[in-house]
Amino acid sequence: MLDFLGRISAYWAGLPSLYLLLFVLVIWVVFALILLADARNKLNQWCFIGGMAFSVGVFKEYLYYGIGPSLIASGAWTVSGAQLLYSILSAAFYLLSIPCVLMFAFYFARLNQTRVFPLLRVAVWLPAVYLGLLFPPVRTLPLQSDPVFCLSIAGYNWLGGGAASAVILCALRSDRRSSLYRQRRLVAVSILLPLWVWLVAAFPYHALGISNLSKIWQIELPVVLFILVFFLYHAFREGIWGMRLRRETYDWSGSRGEVLQRNTQYVAHALKNDLNKIDWCTALLDEQMPDNREVDIIRHSVEHLRALIRRTKTHTDRVTLEPDFCDVRALFEQLIHETPHAPALTLEVAACDDAPLFCDKTHIHETLTNLISNASEAMRGSGRITLSYTHAKAARKAVISVSDNGPGMTPEQQKRIFEPYFTTKSSGENFGLGLYYCQNVMNAHGGSITVRSTPGEGSTFSLRFHSSPEERTRP
Numbered sequence: 001m002l003d004f005l006g007r008i009s010a011y012w013a014g015l016p017s018l019y020l021l022l023f024v025l026v027i028w029v030v031f032a033l034i035l036l037a038d039a040r041n042k043l044n045q046w047c048f049i050g051g052m053a054f055s056v057g058v059f060k061e062y063l064y065y066g067i068g069p070s071l072i073a074s075g076a077w078t079v080s081g082a083q084l085l086y087s088i089l090s091a092a093f094y095l096l097s098i099p100c101v102l103m104f105a106f107y108f109a110r111l112n113q114t115r116v117f118p119l120l121r122v123a124v125w126l127p128a129v130y131l132g133l134l135f136p137p138v139r140t141l142p143l144q145s146d147p148v149f150c151l152s153i154a155g156y157n158w159l160g161g162g163a164a165s166a167v168i169l170c171a172l173r174s175d176r177r178s179s180l181y182r183q184r185r186l187v188a189v190s191i192l193l194p195l196w197v198w199l200v201a202a203f204p205y206h207a208l209g210i211s212n213l214s215k216i217w218q219i220e221l222p223v224v225l226f227i228l229v230f231f232l233y234h235a236f237r238e239g240i241w242g243m244r245l246r247r248e249t250y251d252w253s254g255s256r257g258e259v260l261q262r263n264t265q266y267v268a269h270a271l272k273n274d275l276n277k278i279d280w281c282t283a284l285l286d287e288q289m290p291d292n293r294e295v296d297i298i299r300h301s302v303e304h305l306r307a308l309i310r311r312t313k314t315h316t317d318r319v320t321l322e323p324d325f326c327d328v329r330a331l332f333e334q335l336i337h338e339t340p341h342a343p344a345l346t347l348e349v350a351a352c353d354d355a356p357l358f359c360d361k362t363h364i365h366e367t368l369t370n371l372i373s374n375a376s377e378a379m380r381g382s383g384r385i386t387l388s389y390t391h392a393k394a395a396r397k398a399v400i401s402v403s404d405n406g407p408g409m410t411p412e413q414q415k416r417i418f419e420p421y422f423t424t425k426s427s428g429e430n431f432g433l434g435l436y437y438c439q440n441v442m443n444a445h446g447g448s449i450t451v452r453s454t455p456g457e458g459s460t461f462s463l464r465f466h467s468s469p470e471e472r473t474r475p
Contacts, residue, residue, distance in 0.1 A: 020062040023221045027055040030228050034190075037235075038242030042107045047191065047241075050100030053093065054198070060089035083141050090144075091137030094153050095128040098160035101195060105164040108187070109171035113446070113466040114396050127156055161199045165192055177450045179418055179439070186240045190227050197223045275302055321363065321444050325356040328389045328400065331365060335387070339372055342381030347372065350403070355391035357398055357465065363441045364463070368402065370434040371461050375404035378459075398465040405458040414451055438463075 031051030038044045064086040071077035102124045111117050135149050143149040172188050175181050201219055234240035279302055285295050329352045336347050357364075368387070375385045383405050391398040409417065416422045420436040435449075438461075442449045446466055453459035 018066075019221070020058060020066055023058045023218070023224070024055055024062060026221070026224050026228060027051060027058065030224060030231065031055075033228075033231060033243075034241050036243070037240070041242060042112070043104060043187070044241060046100060046104040046107060050097060050104055053097040053100050054194075056089050057093035057097070060086055060093065063089075084138060087140035087142075088137050090140040091132065091135075094140070094157070095132055095137075098157050098164070099124045099128055101164045101191075102160060102167075104191065105167040105171075108184070109167050110466060111167075127160070131156060158199060161195055165195065168192060177452055178448055179450065180448070183239070186234055190230060190240070194220060194223050194227060278302055321360040323358055323360050323445075326359050326361045326364070328352060328357050329354070331361065331368075332387050332389070335365070335368055335372065339369065339376075341376055344382040345376060345379065346384045348384070348386055349388070350386040351388040351390065353389055353391040355393060355398070357389070357391065357400075359445060359465065360441075363444075364400075367438045367441050367463065368400070370438055371402040374434065375402065375406060375459070379404060379406040396466060400463040400465075401460055403458065403460040408455040408457050408459055409451070409453040410455055414453055417451060418449070 031048045035044050035048035068082045106120055135143055168188050172184055175184055197220055231240055235243050282298050332349045341347055386403045388401045418435050418439045420433055439449050442463055448464045450462050
């Protein structure tokens with residue numbers, strides 16, 4: 001394979017300088033789009049920084065081989081100046097790209113929520129500092145003929161790239177049941193594909209000393225073009241990296257909830273005024289025609305609409321947390337005591353760790369009440385509902401689960417279950433906002449809610465919490 005690639009490269013002197021410039025511009029466009037998709041998101045920020053570091057590798061080729069000879073011939077530049085700039089930019093490319101990719105991987109895996117993250121974000125730069133001291137950046141160009149330098153740089157990038165890939169893939173695997181799994185998978189593909197092609201194509205020349213492969217890294221150009229098309233394709237469909245280009249900006253931090261909240265407030269205000277008028281007229285009619293069936297129907301309809309307004313407002317308002325340490329066992333006991341259920345329905349605690357949970361007790365109580373109520377209605381008052389709580393102190397994770405042995409849900413229902421106004425119930429009392437509210441509560445906690453369900457066997461909803469700064473500082 002290497003011999004085949006070598007024969008190809010022997011007939012290919014590399015891309016013309018104009019194509020190198022195009023290569024640089026495409027890289028800048030791709031990573032600028034990713035940053036603009038959600039500029040406040042750490043994932044987007046570190047992807048952009050890594051992309052800029054990666055682009056240095058192409059940009060220095062354009063400067064040195066593209067416009068450098070012309071500038072030197074015209075006297076505007078010197079050979080020594082060109083070699084010095086090439087050396088410094090090459091060192092920046094070799095040493096800084098991988099730490100940026102690792103920082104992205106740490107945030108992708110939510111390691112920033114662990115107590116070791118402050119150490120990780122320092123340690124990730126130490127190999128680059130060591131190699132920079134061992135091989136001075138100003139001598140990178142002459143060092144490229146040194147086998148020790150070449151093997152060191154190749155090993156450093158291979159190990160770092162492999163570590164970043166492992167972290168991203170493990171995080172993706174653990175999120176495979178999450179409602180955001182598809183979005184995270186698209187992000188992983190757009191990062192890992194160019195990373196792997198770069199590691200495979202760029203460093204055999206340095207590590208193995210095969211001179212004919214010196215330009216084979218330029219096959220990355222069609223890969224980057226593919227990523228650009230990949231980004232735009234998904235941006236115009238379901239969204240990617242936090243942006244949906246369909247006459248609206250797709251903000252994965254929750255702007256849809258703000259729009260829904262504003263719409264709800266407007267409709268509630270309009271209905272409230274008219275309901276007051278109807279209520280007043282109904283009272284007058286009731287005085288003139290007591291015990292009239294039609295008047296009673298109007299009165300019940302007014303009360304139903306008022307209940308709709310109250311519940312819709314409760315479930316669409318912005319979630320504001322007042323977190324504190326919560327005794328989950330006591331919370332479970334309170335729920336069992338307060339929740340009305342038929343005699344044929346069993347509500348019990350399957351397992352409960354003693355470790356307190358740092359959360360907003362009021363919102364979590366309401367969330368669990370929603371889940372228990374949904375399970376009870378799905379089983380029509382007959383079956384078993386179990387509550388469980390596990391706290392993995394070492395991993396800084398906690399999970400509350402609500403399980404039932406009811407009818408379960410189809411895969412199609414599971415995909416839409418957290419959408420506002422989506423409901424599987426035929427009753428007019430259900431508005432499809434309960435699970436949407438539950439998801440907003442967990443997003444506000446920095447966690448997630450997932451569902452695992454099999455038709456005919458039941459469902460399990462899991463509330464997944466990650467540690468907070470307050471919890472890490474708890475004595």
